Amino acid sequence: MYLPDFDYYAPESIGDVCRMLTEYEDSMILSGGTDVLPKMKNAVLAPKTLISLKRVILNEPGMKSISYEEGRGMVIGGACTHNELVFSEVLQSKYASVSHAAQSIAANQVRHAGTIAGNIINAVPSADLPPILIALNASVTLVGINGARSLSLESLFVGPGKTVIERDEVLTEVVIPDQAMTGSAYFKYGLRKAGALATVGVAAALQMEGNRILDIRLAFGAVAPVPMRAPQTESFLKGKEATEENLEAAAAIAHDECKPITDFRASEEYRRDLVGVYSKRAIRKAIADGHR
Amino acid sequence: MSEKFLLDDNGIKRFLVTINVNGIDYTKMVKANTLLASFLRDDLDLTGTKRGCELGDCGSCTVLVDGKPMNSCLILALEADHKKIVTIEGVSTTDDLDIVQEKFLEFGAIQCGYCSPGMIMSAKALLMRNPHPTYEEIADGIAGNLCRCSGYINIIRAILSASGQEVENY
Amino acid sequence: MADERENVGKIYAPRPYNVIGKSKPRIDGREKATGAGKYCGDLKMPNMLYGKLLQSPYAHAKILSIDTSEALKIPGVIDVITAKDVPDLKYGISPARWDENILCIEKVLFVGDKVAAVACLDEETCYKALQAIKVEYEPLKPVLDYRTAMDEDMPQIHAEYERNINTEIHQKFGDPDEVFKNAYHVRTDTFVGQRTYQSPIEPHSAISYWKEGKLTVWSSTQTVHYFQTYIARQFGLKLGDVRVIRPLIGGAFGGKLEPTGLEFCSAILSRRTGRPVKMFYDRHEMFAHNRGRHQGTYEITTGVDETGKILGVRCNFLLDGGAYTSLGIATAYYSGGLLTLTYDFENYEFNLRRMYTNLPACGAQRGHGAPQPKYAFESHLNNVAEDLGMDPIELRKRNTRKADTITINGFGIQSCHLDECIDKIVEVTDWEKKRKEGMPKNIGLGMATGSFVSGAGYPIVRSDYPHSSCMIRVNEDGTSATLYSMSVDIGQGSDTAYCQMAAEAMGYRYENMKIVAGDTETTPLDFGAYSSRQTLMGGWACKRAGEEIKSKILETAGFMLNLPPEDLICEDAKIWSRSRPKVEPLTFEEVAKKYFIIKGPLVGTGVYSPPRLGGYYKGAAVATSPAYSFCAQAAEVAVDEETGQVDILHAWDVHDAGQIINPNLMKGQVHGAFAMGFSESVYEQVLFDENGKLINPDLTNYRLITAKDMCKFDNYLIDATDEVAGPWGVKEVGEGANNPTMGAIRNAIMDAAGVSVSSLPITAEKVWRALKEKKAAEKAAAGKD
Helix, strand or coil: CCCCCCEEECCCCHHHHHHHHHHCCCEEEECCCCCHHHHHHCCCCCCCEEEECCCHHHHCHHHHCEEEECCCEEEEECCCEHHHHHHCHHHHHHHHHHHHHHHCCCCHHHHHHCEHHHHHHCCCCCCCHHHHHHHCCCEEEEEECCEEEEEEHHHCEEECCEECCCCCCEEEEEEECCCCCCEEEEEEEECCCCCCCEEEEEEEEEEEECCEEEEEEEEEECCCCCCEECHHHHHHHCCCECCHHHHHHHHHHHHHHCCCCCCCCCCHHHHHHHHHHHHHHHHHHHHHHCCC | CCCEEEECCCCCEEEEEEEEECCEEEEEEECCCCEHHHHHHHHCCCCCCCCCCCCCCCCCCEEEECCEEEEHHHCEHHHHCCCEEECHHHCCCCCCCCHHHHHHHHCCCCCCCCCHHHHHHHHHHHHHHCCCCCHHHHHHHCCCCCCCCCCCHHHHHHHHHHCCCCCCCC | CCCHHHHHHCCCCCCCCCCCCCCCCCCCHHHHHHCCCCEHHHCCCCCCEEEEEEECCCCCEEEEEEECHHHHHCCCEEEEEEHHHCCCCCECCCCCCCCECCCCCCEECCCCCEEEEEEECCHHHHHHHHHHCEEEEEECCCCCCCCCCCCCCCCCCCCCCHHHEEEEEEEEECCHHHHHHHCCEEEEEEEECCCECCCCCCCCEEEEEEECCEEEEEECCCCHHHHHHHHHHHHCCCHHHEEEECCECCCCCCCCCCCCHHHHHHHHHHHHHCCCEEEECCHHHHHHHCCCECEEEEEEEEEECCCCCEEEEEEEEEEEEECCCCCHHHHHHHHHHHHHCCECCCCEEEEEEEEECCCCCCCCCCCCCCHHHHHHHHHHHHHHHHHHCCCHHHHHHHHECCCCEECCCCCEECCCCHHHHHHHHHHHHCHHHHHHHCCCCCEEEEEEEEEEECCCCCCCCCCCCCCEEEEEEECCCCCCEEEEECCCCCCCCHHHHHHHHHHHHHCCCHHHEEEEECECCCCCCECCCCCCCHHHHHHHHHHHHHHHHHHHHHHHHHHHHCCCHHHEEEECCEEEECCCCCCCCEEHHHHHHHHHHHHCCEEEEEEECCCCCCCCCCCCCCCCCCCEEEEEEEEEEEECCCCCCEEEEEEEEEEECECCCCHHHHHHHHHHHHHHHHHHHHCCCCCECCCCCECCCCCCCCCCCCCCCCCEEEEEECCCCCCCCCHHHECCCCCHHHCCHHHHHHHHHHHHHCCCCCECCCCHHHHHHHHHHHHHHHHHHHHHC
16 A cells, blocks of 8 residues: 655644644644554545654653543543553553543554544544543643643534544643542444444443432444434433333433444444443443442 | 755655664665555565555554554654664574464464464563463454464464463364 | 384384374474565565556446556656557466456456556555556446346346356256155255455565566465466466466465466566566455455255155355456356265255356355355254254254265265264264253354365366376485475465475475475476365375385385395384394485485475366366365354344364374364354455445455454364375365354354344344344234234
């Protein structure tokens, strides 16, 4: 295959990255490369310039760190690879559900290269990290020429491949806030046991009191143009006992609420059923295992 | 610090990179679109790193980048500048084979051999991180390396044995 | 060997083999494990150019014009060729139908068909050159569905083949219709198979160098002989002026059996530029070239008596052949031909049509033609057993093939231990207990049988040549011996097996063997790696060559010891006297050295030609073989009731593969064949959009199983070496081992979920849908009560 010509810069600072993104037309950020480069080889993308983060991550340690900050919550640098999420002790201890979601991505080699920011900003509907992060009410920090802004992850996506991120902005961190949710889980349905895109991804985060669901956030991947919340299913479950009967009823609502399409991987009808089934399973796991 | 480059007659930048491969620094001119896999195979003649799918799906081109197994078909040579790369040719630099290579031979884990270099690199990386992996951990560690010949059975047995665990050979 | 001296005093008795039957390390293992080994894509010649093929974007279109002028202006583009620059002689691996051109002349017949070729200074320039070639097409209506390809309103793809029928088979032995009339039970089922692709991990590649009237081609090929034959034919060259060399081959599975545009175009480009030219496929281009497994519809009717004895079978098959014949005529005959092997019945009718479509050509994938029909037959037999209220094993045991029988379509079976294979499957799977006591909910057990040829009885390109031959040369001082053979090691380990067999026959050591293989100039003819032929056919050549060496060694040793050669034994590179056991043994080395000093090079040769095989009807030659392997496989699966996901938990294979030359290699073949069958059962399918364009020509969306998918697997062997047609009693194992897999897995899923999915692959969604329909039907039935 052939990677078409492009120009390449590897600036030292995030500020320089932001500036170059506006300065060079058709420029894109290159970080892990696991999404951009195959798309360029397949002629799906044809940027004229790639702006590498390789020096920025050396100069800005935050881009590569995963830490818990009192008052802010779990802060994950945008350039952290999927495997850094998998192996992070602090992430595992607080939100192993996020580590599990990262581990479900592609295969080992890709997990060593691909980054959390890439998984988010490419806005691929089947991406594995957005659903669990949205369920955990994560926000992202976007740094642009005029400074930084924080945005809830849920409000980031506009459509397949489209986000509200401005041309000059770099996603520098993902923040999972401290929360009342007592458990979370992500279930991925892929067409084989590794190296598969999500045909359906379901994340749940919930707050339990005894067997009662006080609060719940559900997020689905690959069943809508963007990762979607399930407000009707959530409001049905809020305040209810976590009985099998209620879960079945919730699954039926989730089934109707999602907006999947039919493609060569699965039919709409099948995806709807899977969303229902996986919602039940994610909820059960979040109840049983907490965030583990 | 920024990239050193020359402009060629067509206005294409030719960058100077220094990549450490198997312990030796190689300084070469590359284009922005030169992939690490091509750098290794075409510029250094290290053809043990295989070209399989070129999209990061098959793992045939797996090399260690600063100790981590990665698909060299999805890494620009420029991104590997000043990094340490280990290829299959660097697994054993003497005439003795590495334990993983030895076990691959002993357990019949090599058939056509095309996936073997990448598979061995993934196995090496796994054992460095996790010296006593379980069957499932091995399967996960090599799930990014597709093999069409073996059904993976003898490969997993070889890696188990290389980690010092008891495996019955027949 | 500590007991060597002890042996000296003992009376000679035949001992187990010294070299064969042992898991010797692969002869090419080290170079493969260290990355030192070179595959075709790794080779570089001085002054070499790189080339690529321009592929058609349309499934069916007229070529109106091709303008290469812009491409030729790009710096680094050396040459561009189109149909006018290459011979217009049609070719195809199967002489039964030559229907393919090196480059398309008037029409393109599938997305990916060959339109032009470029030669450039580097790879990158090739892609730029391809983009710059301007081709004007007039799109035609494509034929994309083989089931309607015959319809009146369908365009005809090849002018010579009316209604798009590529081949038609009607064979009838006995009279199934007649026996169905009085049968206790008659059942018809239809199953559907999918297109799959061999997907070797090594992409195809070829380097040609045409210099001074001689053409040398390095190629990733399974058979250098047929490549040489067709390349010579295409260019009007003498065989002797074409040299084909195989470097290491990174898997083939039937996908590298025929020369492609890569070989032909690189040759022309080399002749025009005077430089070596390397051409290669990208992964998606491999899928476009394809030649994978045919998809088909398989209708089978079986009549049985009340004991389950099969009285007759009728098959009506329809195959999608794609745009060209490839090896498809043989595939078509194999599809029905091989169904008579594992079960004995006296009335058989086999009808088939292979259709042309505007899709990539299908060919011979591992198990050639047989796995999908066998899946259909084994699934169908389970349905018949259920109708009879019979255990599926009991039904099979009622009908199993026996040794020394002839199938109704004329295949002579000598050794056959299928009954023992099935008995062993019953034992190792705990079948009786699981059937009687039942298994946990949603877990099921299924089995099927398999069989395959140990080498085709007739060559692909008809000739009187022996199918295998080889030469062994012992070096001057006897410390090594080199085996020369045109055989091809595609990963199955033939180089290793050949050296083991040669060393055994010579009374020599494997560790001292070298091999030169797969080079038409330096090695004697062997047809290569297809139809699981090499161990048996090449094995005879190795054995006979080795025995010639041994007899020369014994003669020389007799001279040296002053004893008659008949009194001497040569084993493990030592020569003993039977009558005078106290005489110090001679070493092979010293005897070989003496031979060289007295007589010159110590050389042995061996050849093998199969006997005349098969019946006298049309197509009788296909699926004949000197010997047939037999096996039984079982799988235990779990089905997720809510999602339909199938988890294969455990699988077993019991094989009657005759004498095993190298147990490790043999198991590798069984593992790999099963894994491919597993993958085809539940995952793999080549998909096209409504324009005939490939949807999933990559290794994420065309899903081979990964290490995480593979299940627990156990191999068993029937210890039987009574096959007289094979050297030491060897038989094949590499293809027969995926003959039963899809049927066994389907039957296990049926047992687990209680639903039948009648098409491959048995995806989770199909199981889910079947479960849903079953529940709905149960609900409806309950509602009526």
